[in-house]
Amino acid sequence: MLKLCLFAAEFQSVLAVPNRPDGEQLEEHKIERIRNHQFMKMFSQLAVYSGLLYMVYTISYESRDYRSFWLKDQMVTTFKYAESVRPFTIASLIPITINLSV
16 A cells, blocks of 8 residues: 555656636536437447447348349230230129110
């Protein structure tokens, strides 16, 4: 313990004793600390959400089979209706005139 006190006393002669900050400086430092804390919180959340977004992207698109895309694209182009063909509906299956007289 005595050795530690001598060690500290040796550096007291070299290092200047800092002045105590007044109330205004304390408020400035407090606001700066709060802003730094908010920045670090925002940065860490941004990093976490970016990582989650990358994982969703990897699972969704990178593992997709490219042959399924070409098959779907070929099916869409093969069975694409012309503008003159009316779209299929259930109502188009029912005849318009029904003769119920016997």
